[in-house]
Amino acid sequence: MSSVASYITRNSLVHNLHPLTKIIGSLWFLTLSIMVSTPIHLMIILAMVIFCGFIARISIEVLKSLKAITVFAIIIFLIQIVFYKWGTVVFYMIPVVNWLPVTMEGIYFGISIGLRMMIILLSFIIFLSTTQTRDMMMVLVEKLKVPYDYAFMFVTSLRFIPTFMSEVKAIQEAQKARGYRLEGANPLKKIKAYVPIALPLVLISLAKGERLALAMETRAYGSGVPRTYLKEWKIEIKDIAAMVLMLSILVLAVYMR
């Protein structure tokens, strides 16, 4: 999981698309998954996302993420079917007293929500692992006119996810070596048991943030001079083709509704 949301160096069609096309692509998947609500259609969209991952030649990484996301999707599905009370009852969770009904509609709804989450997460993971940080910055600031400070905050926080993952691992190892165990019967104790991991992480993160700010200031961050970018991207035919394709599918989806 430590490689989630970090750039994977490959040479593929997806990598070479304009970053703007890719960000629109992620948002397009998000829009589609919200518009469509039947499990079968959502399945088709998910297949499309996975297909994009294959074109991006990061299939192994995509499948790994998919595995992790599926677990969350199943949890969400289970929660949904428990709390969805309307429609035809299929069976009861606690049969004798007819408590916690599970309905046909609930199951459908749960599957849809789970699939939706998978589509949204996976499409953003593909976007993040095929787009370099500096290109993401460029698109956010130059094309989408996000103020530079905010764009920087967003991109930096993404950049730090893998760092924190390895930090968590190091802290866990250090505490385990002192006989620390993450066990305990009641949930309240379990929350308390996370303190030895969470506290050092917060302190280390604060120190890291402070150091980052210092390093940035010593390199004249925010001096007000207009920024330039190492790589200038141009919208090419493949970008236009991708956008036309996305638009037509979107129109089709609206029409089919």
Added chain:
Amino acid sequence: MLIEVEELDYAYEKSSHVLRNINIKIARGEIIAFTGKNGSGKTTLAKHFNGLLKPSSGKVLIDGKDTAKRTVSELAQTVGYVFQNPDHQIFNDTVFDEVAFGPKNQGITGKKLEELVLNSLAAVGLMEDANLYPYRLSKGQRQRLALASVIAMESDIMVLDEPTTGLDYKEGLEIMELLKKLNLKGHTIIFITHDMGLVADYAKRMIVVSEGEIIADNTPRKVFNLDQVIEKAHLKIPAVTQLARILKLSKKTTLNDTELFQEILAAKEANLNVLCS
């Protein structure tokens, strides 16, 4: 044998081997230095001793028991591990509580706990700071605090990953003297370091790891003489040793300045004009 490593292979991912065919036997009461360049696999090897990593193939036996079948917290009773960065473990409000965390996990309470904690704090010279907030301490003191928290667990084996890195000379020396004391008390000490001066002064045995394999396992005196090993592992033997070698005083490898002086005196007696040669 306290630690036995048999044909250990380890790979983070299936394709790349980090450790290959490692065989070590370590007896009770030894003090050993693990050396090698960055990324050679010495930390990976050390993490096998307390079960943080399990062998991909082969066996690691601690006190005759296979680490693969035991959890890290079980092994923590026998093997203490001090990490490079003390800030990865400090989370309590006071120095005292920080040291008490380990023994508490072992189920020790009351008087015995207090005694243990105070003794370990005294050992590292942090007795007066017992009620301070740990982040008030300097880096060197935090390093010693981390050491105290492992000492308090009274584990037979203590593994230290670069215990003197980032410390000044005096702080480093204090830690090493402390390790020497613990060793004399019967603890088995394994420390990872790049500082050959420390190895010469404190280790009775040194293991050189290069590209996941052990390329030398002997006394520092013998290893310092193996030019190929020194070259391959990017080690820098102490200046005193180099000087003695240039002066061609004797066939014996010199480890510290005392030995150098003795040899100079011996050479003088033999009427050799050493310093002009």
